[in-house]
Amino acid sequence: MSRQASAEREKRATITKAEGDKLAAVNLAEAAKTMAASPGAMQLRTLQTIDGLGPSPSNTVVLAVPVDILEAARGFAAKLAEKKQE
Numbered sequence: 001m002s003r004q005a006s007a008e009r010e011k012r013a014t015i016t017k018a019e020g021d022k023l024a025a026v027n028l029a030e031a032a033k034t035m036a037a038s039p040g041a042m043q044l045r046t047l048q049t050i051d052g053l054g055p056s057p058s059n060t061v062v063l064a065v066p067v068d069i070l071e072a073a074r075g076f077a078a079k080l081a082e083k084k085q086e
Helices: 002-037 042-051 067-085
Strands: none
Touching: 002 042, 042 067
């Protein structure tokens, strides 16, 4: 009887976790749409994340690719896609 109760709790925990993961995915998709619609949103979010790290000397931030370069590459890819459609 104890094993059955334990298995039931584990089952409910797994279902709850899966529902939370699904909700998180929906929220991330919405955030991605919002950021894609606003050119500066991603850059502002990056700066907000860096600011949230705090002034601790143990935090090291390395930005391998500047956001501006990523945006330029995205624009270039969009122009290539437009030319292919023509």
